[in-house]
Amino acid sequence: MSTAKPAYAAPLKNPTFYVIVAAAVIISAAMGIRQTFGLFIGPFSYDRGLPVTLVAFAIALHNLVWGFAQPFAGAAADRYGAAPVVAFGATTFAAGLALAAGSPSGIALIAGLGLLVGIGVSCTTFGVVLTAVGRAATPEQRSMAMGIASAGGSLGQVLMVPFAQLVRETSGISTSLYALAFLMLVAAPFGMLLDRRKDVGAPHVAASPAAATVPPLRETLAHAMRHRGYRLLTLGFFTCGFQLAFIATHLPGYLTLCHMPMGLGATALALIGLFNMAGSWACGWLGGRFRQQHVLGWLYLIRGATIATFFLLPKSTVSVVLFAAVMGLTWLGTVPLTSGLIAKVFGTRHLGTLFGVVFLSHQLGSFLGAWLGGYVFDATGSYTLIWAATALAGLFAALLHFPIDDTVHAPVEPARA
Structure with missing residues (x-):
């Protein structure tokens, strides 16, 4: 009988607890x-x-750079461990914010918020950090552990949005961005707690007989690209990025056009983060009890229906709050489910790289969601077309996820005592 314990049990005695925190x-x-x-x-x-289009392009570009950099950041973490990758990413992230704060030109904004922040985010989020949790947890508890880490990570959205809004209103754009850069640097040392594997820095040494059977990265990537379920997951994740980037980037401006109270956009984004804490935990829990691709399918259906309903109904403070709450419940729950499904099918040895490739699709969608929102608004004076596309994308993603085959195509990982 397996004596494996939950990744979140006996926290002070369980090293996985510190990885999750x-x-x-x-x-x-x-x-x-x-x-x-x-x-x-x-x-x-x-x-x-x-111009709004230029600012939206800078924000969209960081999503695109994030996507292209993610497979490389994931591969670096697979080989060298998460700590040095997080340190590099946090420094680059902070430098990008500082560059955008210190120069009023469009070129500096694109280089800072677009290029440097994109590289920094790729090293400090899911493809590096969450995959470290996936390696630390047992296979039975992996989905739940990732869900808990994602839920805890949502606290930043709850706190950062009102903090940035307050500093910007009282001290201006530059001070607000400098403050955010400082907070990013403060978080960097926590990367040292992510690496539990003793063989992280020496990939040529097998940690166990089971590890010796793990195929090399090139073979794993080639096999994944031939796997129909992996391709469907990659296409479906594009939708997630498109929806989230559009809403996160343009919801405050859209609410202003609808003559909603000042500050309601910031409140809505903070509420999304608050409810995302519960949603990420719930998705992790559901992913440990039901087939993860089915949970993903229903999540996308609910998200698409919520977006359509919000856009079609009259706007009020109550409708905005309800929209933010439901979107929060479905916001980043896709991440532990998607990465958990990849780990289930292909194992965790190359999880950072395999998730990075899928995440590139997500960020291509993010780029289009953020940039097209600004482009469509500048061209038509309305967000109507992009809201419709965002709602229909949910149905498209659901149809892709339900037929995914989750048969294991990797060596079975030994249970931890």
Whole structure:
């Protein structure tokens, strides 16, 4: 009989507990900070005279850079461990925020919020940090452990959005971005708690007989690309990025157009983060008890229906709050489910790289969601077309996820005592 314990049990005696806490802190900082970017579109446009399309492009570009950098960041963490990757990423992230804060030009904004922040986020979020949790937890508890880490990471969105809003209103754009850069650097040392494996720095040494049977990265990638379920998962994750980036970037501006109270956009983003804590935990729990691809399918259906309902109904403070709550419950629950499904099918040895490839699709969707929102608004004076596309994307993603085959295609991992 297996004596494996939950990854969150006996916390002071279980090293996995510290991995989960460290992961939550780092994700809180990185995801919370990037969630504030939508608050700066108006100020950058009005105060610095930059077109909305350019600001939206800078925010969209960081999603694209994040996606292309993620497989490399994941591969580096697979080989060298998460700690040095997190340290590099946090420093780069902070430098990008500082560059955007210190220069009023569009080029600096694109280089800072677009290029440097994109590289930094790839090293301080899911593909590096959450996969460290996946390796530390037992196979039976992996989905739940990832869900807990994601839920804890949502605290950053709850705190960072009102913090950034307050500092921006009282001290200006530059001070707000400098403060966020400082907080990112404070979170960096927690990366040292992520690496439990003693063989992280020496991939040529097998940690166990089972590890010796793990195929090399090139073979694993080639096999994954031929796997129909992996391809469907990759296509479906594009939708997630498209929906989330559009809402996070353009919801505050859209609510202003609807003559909603000032500050309601920041409140909505914070509420999304608050309810995402419960949603990520619940998705992790459901993923440990039901087939993860089916949970993902229903999640996308609920999200698409919620977006359509919100757009079609009259706007009020109550409808915005309800929309933020439901979106929060379905916000980042896709991440532990998607990474957990990849780990189930292909194992954890190359999890950072395999998730990174899937996440590239997510970030291509994020780029289009953020940039097209600004482009469509500038071209038509309305967000109607992009809201419709965002709602229909939920149905598209659901149809892709339900038929995914989750048959194990990797060596069975030995249970930990």
